[in-house]
Amino acid sequence: MTPALRARTEGLVTAELTVAAGEVVAVVGPNGAGKSTLLRALAGLPGPARAAVAIDGRPVGHLPPHARRVGYVPQDGALFPHLTAARNVAYGLRGRGGSRAEARRTAHDWLARLGLADLAGRRPGQLSGGQQQRVALARALAAEPRLLLLDEPLAALDVETRAAVRHTLRSHLGPYDGACLIVTHDPVDALSLAGRMLVVEDGAIAQDAPAAEVTRAPRSAWVARMLGLNAYEGVADGTGIRIRDGGHTLSTAEPVPAGPVLATVHPDHVTLHRERPEGSARNTWPGTVAEVTGTGTRLRVTVRGRGGPDVVAEVTAAAAAELGVGEGLPVWVGVKATGVGVTAL
Template sequence: PEPSAPEPPEPDPSAPDPSAPRAGSGSAPAVARWPLHADVTGFTTLTLDAVPGTTLAVVGPNGAGKTTLLRALLGLTPRARADLRLGDLEAGALPPHRRQVAWVPQDGALFPHLSALANTAYGLRARGVRRAEAVRSAQDWLDRLGVGHLARRRPAQLSGGQAQRVALARALAARPRLLLLDEPLAALDQTTRARVRHTLRTHLADFGGVCVLVTHDPVEAVSLADRVLVLEEGRLVQDAPPQDVARHPRSPWVARMLGRNAWPGTTTEGGLDPADGGRLVAADPLPPHGEALAVFPPEAVSLHRERPAGSPRNVWPGTVREIVAVGSRMRVLVASGSAPDLVAEITPQSAAELGLAEGVAVWSSVKATEVTLVPQ
């Protein structure tokens, strides 16, 4: 017999009109559009405004407040509170189960006593969709995410990656006004992650609500998000399109996540005095006596066994501390008493010609034109 979804709870007054076309009914539903407005108070005061169809990626170091933000939007934490409005729905005044907010936490949080199919159909059943329609829609979402053949299994019979895809299918099938994703692809292998990311991007392109995605993966942030929100210690330090954050990160953590060298410091007449010592010359300096972040890519760092002659205006002696292979390139960590640590990226052939190994003395150089100063 066909697996059945559990009986729904009492009708939700905030749910859409049950007479409207439903998922799986064969009728094209009218596309509802739900902008987001939220004032989040508690660990900080943060205002979020997003038009329908927007995906916001939230990034930041551990302890920055990313998960606290999601739980505030859900109404699940006393630490922070969100005055949340989704279109005409004052969701912040409602209990969590009536907010029309779907959440995929890091551990999936599937109902352990229900099959993958029943888990996925649950949100639709709770919102008044008929059993057969809910089951068909749930099976469709499981198929899209590559776990349709596991529909009859319970969570204990699934791997971590499989369970996470079922949790993602459950959230997407419910057609929420606000979709919250907390590291949704972290448990997947690289091949599966790429496939699921493509499916997710396709769905979000037609999503009438807003998606808030917490991630540590710069590829996810760039490929899925329309805006990137950078949090540090509960403060919003940057809110910009992904390409702007990549070019001009305001956070050392984000710059390093993107693989850049990032030195905080104080601006001078010609560049920056890094907080960890030394001096950095920039071709386009900022006004002096301000706080700034100097950013330059690892491939802009040249390594030498002797002090280089010629045009570089930034030259420091140092010692190789670590060499790591990254694809077809080598990343070399150089420590120096004359400047902050930096990372250079060179070819294996260059590393061999220089005779690089841990403990070897080197000189590092960076052209002033390769340095970008970002005000803080």
């Protein structure tokens, strides 16, 4: 079967991509890594990267953006300021040759799906940032593109609206038979919308794998931290892992082949104590509580290490109260060797 997308980029971002029909890929990585540049290159827009692109086996790299059947939603939405929300959504449909009446009906249908039916007659300047982003998303989806490129499509939305729009987007992407790439910094968006994750760092692909594999064995410290893990790059020497920053050594449950690795520790596997712990925790070091966040029954406690790395622990509110956790409190950190995950780099 011909892939829905096959592309090779060069310039600021160097990558080779193949995306199957119906596949949704989350593009993640730190700020400045090249994620938005990659999407712009695939869309055929000016930028510091260029792309040779084939959609459904048909080369389109020589075509202007509007002729590629690409739906692109940039971070700022890029709506036409002089057009109403409905006319913005209908614009792409009219460009494909659809009738005015058909374009109008489809535009209003998509605005209703995204909770904007009452705002169809407003211009972008009369809409909030989140509303503008939903209009831009409706415009891209309504045109039924073969390649859908979404750059932080939910970032401007509040928590409640974000969940609703995520559900709508997931419902649309389920039967969608084109290729879709979504840039996001939110692990919930990445894992709920995409089956595959593309990790971009320093203008290159650092990892390209099913989402479940990336979450189980991330090869990027940034991605591991995005997923809520403690992450430390280091070198394994057979008996432990010497962390690159600070030189502290983490013990592991099993010998690790020598070479560069990424060590990860889930915050659940970190314990905090007022005195140096005794027992099965083979990794212990002192630190100072720097920050406490979270609500309800679980709290995330950031500890600045002294003689060991910084670490985030997740504890119950009851345990935190018993320990007297607060900023500036000196504590001891404990991590069992079995709690240290290792991925070869």
